[in-house]
Amino acid sequence: MSLPQIQKAWRATAKGEPSKVLRLDDNVPVPKLNRGEVLIKVQAAALNPVAYKVIMKLIPNFILKKPYIPEHDLAGIVVDANDTEFQDGDEVFGFIPVSAAVKERKGALAQYASISASHIVRRPVNVTPTQAAGIPLAAMTAYQALFDVAHLKPEQHVFINGGSTAVGGFAIQIAKSIGCKVVASASGKNESYVRSLGADEFVDYTTGPLHATLAANPPSQKYHVFLETVGLLETSLYTSSEAYLAPGGIFVSTGPQPKGFDIAGLSRLAWKIFLQPRWLGGTKRTWKLIQVDNKHEDLVKVAEQVADGKIKPLVDSVYNFDDALKAYERIMTGRATGKVVVKVDLETE
Incomplete structure (x- = not known):
């Protein structure tokens, strides 16, 4: 499959509130892969308080250069397995650690995302991508x-x-x-x-x-x-x-x-x-x-409990990719029960 060179992605252009600093850009390069990383066609991404309360609003520019792609949780399809344990076409979910997001300015709120193979697992078949995105x-x-x-x-x-x-x-x-x-x-x-x-x-x-x-x-x-x-x-x-x-x-x-x-x-x-x-x-x-550590063995255990029905997805609401700012409005009310999810691929479940 021929992959595009350019994608649509939300990017934070300054420090501040999402409504003031986020822009939808349709001319963002599809990320290149480092060794051990895979490229994912993102189906859905979930919002997290740390993304807008800390990273977007508090981290100064000399630590996190702008613009950058926000958010961490994602579910999607592997489109470049890059000689890892995965194969093209695998449906996966996981999250990009805060450290990687800050250091490499990459995130989940984009059509394509690069992520370490150790930070994803195959998605259990009993949950949809929009449900899985909010779990990791x-x-x-x-x-x-x-x-x-x-x-x-x-x-x-x-x-x-x-x-x-x-x-x-x-x-x-x-x-x-x-x-x-x-x-x-x-x-x-x-x-x-x-x-x-x-x-x-x-x-x-x-x-x-x-x-x-x-x-x-x-x-x-x-x-x-x-x-x-x-x-x-x-x-x-x-x-x-x-x-x-x-x-x-x-x-x-x-x-x-x-x-x-x-x-x-x-x-x-x-x-x-x-x-x-x-x-x-x-x-x-x-x-x-508790400071979450993106340990592969723990993500495997979580996925096993999801597959067994012991952990059920918690989805408060789902917004289309172009409406990500409305998704942030929802999570910022503090009244969401479960995860606020952005459907990046409108054809996904």
Whole structure:
């Protein structure tokens, strides 16, 4: 098959909000491949908070040169296997790591994308490309938070703050797949959605401060793992956790996501978590940060659980390629339940 030299791609031309800095360019070179990379004809790409909250809005130009193609998650067809384990025509999914995106200015929001063969796997036949596109980054974050960081064991008790987020939704399913009891929080309107993912119990965080609600109604058996997926800068859930997190239990966070660069808020967070000694009121529980690692063996395990039906895709909404700015408007509301997906190839499912 003869491949084009030029493609359409969304590119960020400056630092700022997606609506102000993203442009659809129909004269972007199709990427050349390095050793170990494959070329994918992108069928669908999914949006991620890190892409617009951190990479697009905060990273300065001297670190990330403009323009660049944004986003990480993708599903598509291999069109140049480049002497890797894959073959042309393989249908795959995976994600481009943040490090590669920043260093090489490449992303998923384009008709063609280059990606390391170790960062993709063959797509299970029981999910469509638009469903698969939203799985890799969020599901691997949840998987590694529970197993690599928290060392979750079968039949333990888990609390997931943000059960309606993509990471939270995948975490519910993964924890349930090994027989854990899962309690999850979200706003009351999302209770049925969170329970449909497998949560045994639900807590509505809008009825009052969540840390106070949990401390006032501690579980009969305290949680072994507390997974915070909302990206809160406020520390009360951690500093109050002795009331509901078992001794030896682990508080895992996906990391604070302040609106803008909140130096005061980040300083308070650092003091409460890293600096305040226990004899000065420090929390007698372990706080850990999950930073997803694009490990091939974990992506394989996630794909196996998808194929087995243990992990179901979480799609909030799907937008056409030309309407990517509307997709960003949706994810930026903070009300998406699951992934916001952009259908790059309009003929794909």
